[in-house]
Amino acid sequence: MDALDGVAAPTIVVGAGPAGLTAAYELAKRGRPVLCLEADSIVGGIARTVEYRGFRFDIGGHRFFTKYERVENLWREVLGDELLTRPRLSRIYYRGRFFFYPIRPFNALAGLGLWESFLIGTSYLKAQLRPHNPEESFEDWVSNRFGYRLYQHFFKTYTEKVWGIPCSDIRAEWAAQRIKGLSLISTVMNALFKSRGLQVKSLIEEFQYPRLGPGQMYER
Structure with missing residues (x-):
């Protein structure tokens, strides 16, 4: 008072x-x-x-x-x-093509081609065998779940453009909140089994907007 x-x-x-x-x-x-x-x-x-x-x-x-x-x-x-x-409809314009986000495997395959898709798959397997430990940055966190090559294609340039700082300077905890529950495997599984009702919880189909x-x- x-x-x-x-x-x-x-x-x-x-x-x-x-x-x-x-x-x-x-x-x-x-x-x-x-x-x-x-x-x-x-x-x-x-x-x-x-x-x-x-x-x-x-x-x-x-x-x-x-x-x-x-x-x-x-x-x-x-x-x-x-x-x-x-x-929800989110797409990334990359190399003259539109790619859905979250990534849809068949759309990415058609846009990137067989060889690049093979390299992405190889990079993901490498990340599973030799992950970054401990995960300290956004780069570490995303690379561990999507592979370094896919991180470079879709996550690095977009994130650095939006936030204006290198992904290596963004904390892993922030990535865990922004991309919660997602990985390359969960994204593929969502695309393959969506019609059976086995949708990944983080992949919302609609949202509210003023x-x-x-x-x-x-x-x-």
Whole structure:
């Protein structure tokens, strides 16, 4: 309480990104005075949506997916019918071709060719026989599960382009959270047995997405 006028001092939240705005929103719902501070003129942090010449752009891909009902209920509470359900379609443009992500074996085989696919398989077997131990970096973690050659083709350039630092400088723990439960074998098994209902849990088929982009959630 403010000793001068008896008014409760506000809780200060630094940063109007997803975490900061959620904290401020929950405090406000409980009747607590709150002040959220943001240095940028746009809220949402790296999950914001930027408008340019009548178009809306995401800063990277931000899907809304959770296994927790409480979190999804919060999204629905904020956006209502503006939170749409969309099928997942992720592709990487590489060497003049589109490759599905997560990788689909037959699509990769057609795009890379038999010889390169053979080298990828050999690289994966080598990684199983002589894995990086301990796993210290993103490079180590991905190479152990997909082989070094496939890591170079699909993971290295994309990750370094998005984050701006070498994969060897990104911690393995971060990779374990971002690519949880996936390996070359699990990806192949998912492609072969998907029709039988044996789908890898990490390979979601659909997700929630605000009608006007992720920034719409935080602009509310």
